[in-house]
Structures are given as C-alpha cells and as structure tokens.
Amino acid sequence: MAPVNVYWSCHIRLRKLILLNMNQNSKLKLFILVGFALIAFAANSVLSRLALETNAIDASSFTIIRLLSGAIVLLVILKFFQKHSATETKGSWISSCMLFIYAISFSYAYLSLDTGTGALILFGAVQITMILVSIYTGSRLFRTEWLGLFIAFIGFVYLVLPDVSAPSVSGFLFMTIAGVAWGVYTLKGRDSKNPLSDTTYNFLRTIPLALLLVLIFFDNTNYSASGVIFAMLSGCIASGIGYTVWYMALSKLTSSQAAVLQLLVPILAALGGVVFVSEPITFRLIISGALVLGGVLVVILGKTYISKLE
Secondary structure, eight states: OOHHHHHHHHHHHHHHHHHHHHHHHHHHHHHHHHHHHHHHHHHHHHHHHHHHHTTSBOHHHHHHHHHHHHHHHHHHHHHHHGGGOSOOOOOOHHHHHHHHHHHHHHHHHTTTSOHHHHHHHHHHHHHHHHHHHHHHTTOOOOHHHHHHHHHHHHHHHHHHSSSTTSOOHHHHHHHHHHHHHHHHHHHHTTTOSOHHHHHHHHHHHHHHHHHHHHHHSGGGOOBOHHHHHHHHHIIIIIIIIHHHHHHHHHTTSOHHHHHHHHTHHHHHHHHHHHHHSOOOOOHHHHHHHHHHHHHHHHHHHHTTTGGGGO
16 A cells, blocks of 8 residues: 555544544533533522521522522623623523522422422423413424323323322412523523523622512511522522533533423432432322423424324
C-alpha cells in the first residue's frame, strides 16, 4: 500500500475514533444533566414536605425564601455566563406571575399532601394543561391521544374518590393550580432565545409579589433554622440550579423526550418521601400513578409512534 494511502487510512480511522469519543462524552454529559435536573425537581417536593409537614416554617415564608434565594443564585449564574451569551432577554410579567402562582400554590398544597401524591398531581396537571392548550390552539389529536387523555383523567378521578386514603380536597386543588401555572409558564418559555436570562428575570420579578406576601401574612409567620435551610436548598439548588441545568439539557432533547422524562419525577419524589419523610406508598397512589402517567405517556407517544399503526 502506498504511503499516502496508509496516511489517509490512518487519518480517517483516527477521526472516526475522535468523533465516536466526542459523541459518547456528549451522551454522558446529557445523561448527567438530565439526571441532576430530574432529581432536583423531585427534591423540591421532598424539601417542601420536610419543611411544611414538620411545621418548621409556614407556607408563605417558605415560598418567599425559595423565590428570593433562587433569584439570587440565578442572577449570579447569569452574570458568570453573560459574556458567553449573544442575546439577553428578560422574560415577561405573565411568566413571572405564573411562576409565583405555581410557587405559592405548591407550598400550600404540601401542607396536606404526601410527597409522591403531590408530585403526581403536579406533573400530571402540567402535562394535561399543555395538551389542552395544544387542542385549544388548533392541534388535532389522534384517537390514541384522546384515549391517553381519558386514561389520565380516570387516574385523577380515582385519586380523589372519597376514601380514607384520598388526598385532601384543598391540597389537590392547590397542587392542580400549581400544575396549570407551571404548564403555562413552560409554554411561555418554549420560544425563549435565552432561557437562563428569561428564568433569572422571571424570578427577580416575583420578588415584589413575595414582599406583598410578607405584608399580608406578617402576623402569621413561623420559621425555624431548619425550615429556612430547607427553603434555601429548594430555591438555590433544586429550583435555581435545577432549572438552569434542565434548560441546558432541553437543547439536546426533543419535546417528546423531555415530556416523557418528566414523568419520572413523581416516582423519584415518592421514593424520596419514603426515604426522607417516612411516608408509605399506598395502593391508591400506585394505581392512580400508573393511570395518570401511563395515560400521559400514551398521549405523548401517540402521534409519533402509536398513530403509525392505525
């Protein structure tokens, strides 16, 4: 074989090895980012339940500290990475209001909900909200997608049927409101050109609303050192850094992949509730969780996979 041919053969093989190695490193990085983000989402539920179930802090103070600490951390991250960003956008007041409604409803819901139940209601409501908005804006659903939506609805109905183990009505309503607000917030951020910047300014805009909470509930505040720490961990790491890492991962995930991966959060939250809050996993939660998450999964995959079989 001629020296030139040998050279090009070795060059091509080396290039393939480098590209393969880069691809594997990229997949590993994505796996780490997604794993951290999903754990952070579940940690929000666990931290909230730890703080509120033990009366270590009241719901309004938890929300205020969570939003404020999240805003500070995101602002630091934004300033650190700002030189790498060509476009700086600043979110919107609508998104900020949705973020605030989500945060305050989330906190009050966990006064009476178990960790896994709350996460199931939240992420089920998020996905169903996004599906219903899609229908409202003119998207046509396949029969399998309607079937999935019906299955998920049955799961919610079963979850709240009058029974000893059913969640409280107030907790269910608060968490449903939180899920709807987060769903709208997610939809508003779909076209964001700079998610980190938008998220930071959305958090910053919640501060006036948080201060309003201080004035309204000043006489009913109740907090301890552990409650403040739980709220700060929820705001700084599980919310601030968690949301940032999730947005980093989203750029490499399809919409269907992102939606399906989020269905793991209620499972992780339920396990966290067992380990850290000593909560039992009830038969009702297992059945309703299977129906809600399974139904949403059918909706998500219906258009891309199941519909091809029709």
